[in-house]
Amino acid sequence: MTNFKNNDFESVMLGRHSVRKFDTSVKIPREELKEMVANAITAPSACNLQAWHFIVVDTPEGKDKLRSFFMKFNLPQLETSSAIVMLFGDTLAFKKYRALWENIYEQKQISKEELDRILNTFLPLYENADKQLLTADAMVDSSLAAMQFMLAARAHGYDTNPIAGYDAKKAATALGLDPERYVPVMAIAVGKADSQSTDIKSTRYSVDDVIEFQ
Amino acid sequence: MTNFKNNDFESVMLGRHSVRKFDTSVKIPREELKEMVANAITAPSACNLQAWHFIVVDTPEGKDKLRSFFMKFNLPQLETSSAIVMLFGDTLAFKKYRALWENIYEQKQISKEELDRILNTFLPLYENADKQLLTADAMVDSSLAAMQFMLAARAHGYDTNPIAGYDAKKAATALGLDPERYVPVMAIAVGKADSQSTDIKSTRYSVDDVIEFQ
Known part of the structure; x- marks a missing residue:
């Protein structure tokens, strides 16, 4: 069912680090990129709204669009990666929600009650929500899927670099999305790490610095 | 180094689903909860700011605090899970940033240049940022760590349920955090699934519904 090349969880999760220079000879097939996205969207989401949208940019024309709003600092990843996945939160995901659950009901997975x-509990929360809540929820959902995408990429034998450094105001429009509806969450460069590259492994604060018990 | 009971990536990621009823006889040791958080914070974060904060609630007194702002719908998880991890974004994480990188420099991992x-590129971006950007970044960082926490929990042999249904305005204050600084991201119930429980496995949209290539 899956085409994982590395199924060792410890190696996938704890061995992940950001790669900023990729092997330019490696081209990931679209079918495999799609598989990685399919793996990623098994992530949970608030009320199962699945408020994520993936634009996979793997053509010179697509990368030109990204060049128009990326920070200079992140151009090496843009130039060398096989693809850049632009992840957007869909603030109107709730509009598909009724059809999703009616489908689950038709498949006899849940009762009419x-x-x-x-539908009566959750849908009104979203239909009546303000933009700020819809944006926050869509960003959280998309980030959960983003993390799974980065791990799935490693299971498929690739490395990633999540990128926040771009002009978020321009992202949706440059890629043909309605900027009122879609909020940019992050870009993820994906490819095979350049074997000559010497990326530093980032230091983390100690767990004691970020945890408390109550 | 790790105490993973299930190191099969496919089973960890694709086998995860939300559990709403846990085995009340299972109590996860704090040392193991800390390990799971340590696994989780290997997640990437914007500029390595690591803007996450975990409050692990595993005492009756702590759960009483949560009861004061949880939605009724989510009380079964509160009552039956071994712990609820409250994840907050730290909008002032940048204040620790200089010390972190100076430490990396002192360990001779990077040059003075x-x-x-x-410090000159990234720190000013945050020092001059508005609350909205700091909040969004902290929520994204924390969500990436949240996803890794849910997967780490499975590798440790436990299940989780991410919970958005609580009064976010009350969360920080009820747990003794400054609500101006810490933004609530999600709650995660963790424990061993009740073997009698019949949670439905949520349906996802087809990958073709959420992906496009450019």
Whole structure:
């Protein structure tokens, strides 16, 4: 079912680090990029809204669009990676929600009562929500899927670099999305690490610095 | 180094689903919860700011605090899980940033020039940023760590349920954090799934619905 080349969880998660220079001879097939996205969207999301949208940029024309709003600092990844995945949060994901659950009901996975309860409990929360809440929820959902994408890429034998350094105001429009609806979450460069590259492994704060018990 | 009970990546990631009813006889040792958080914070973060903060609630007194702002719908997880991890974004994480990189420099991992470049490039972006950007960045960072926490929990033999349904305005204050500084991102119930429980496995949209190539 999956085409994982590395199925060792410890190596996938704890061995991940950001790669900024990729092997330019490596081209990931679209079918495999799609598989990695399919792996990623098994992530959970608030009320199962799945408020994520992936634009996989793997053509020279697509990369030219990214060049128009990327920070100079991140151009090496743009130039050398096989693809850049632009991840957007869909603030109107709730509009597809009714059809999703009606489908689950039609497949007899839930009863009519459960269907009604789900639609009557959650849908109004979103239909009546302000832009700030819809944006925050879409960003959290998309980030969960983003993390899974980076791990799935490693399982497929690739490395990644998540990128926040671009002009977020221009991202959606440059890629043909409605900027009122889609909020940029992050870019992820994906490819095979250049074997000559000497990326430093980032230091983390000690766990004691970021945890407390109550 | 790690105490993973399940190191099969496919089983960890693709086998994860939300568990809403846990085995109340299972109590996860704090040392193991800390290990899971340590695994989780290998996640990447924007500019390595690591803007996450974990409050692990595993006492009756702590759970009483959560009861004061959780939605009724999520009380079964609160009652039955071994712990609830409250994840907050730290909007002032940049205040620790200089010390972190000076430490990396002192360990001779980067040159003085690299240190200066990093501090002069990124720190001003955050020192001059508005609250909205700091909040968004902290939420994205924390969500990446949250996803890794849920996967790490599975590698440790546990299950999770990410929870958005609580009064976000009350969360920080109820747990003794400064609500101006810390933004609530999500709650994650963790424990061993109740063997009698019949949680439905959520349906996802097809990958073709959420991906496009450019």
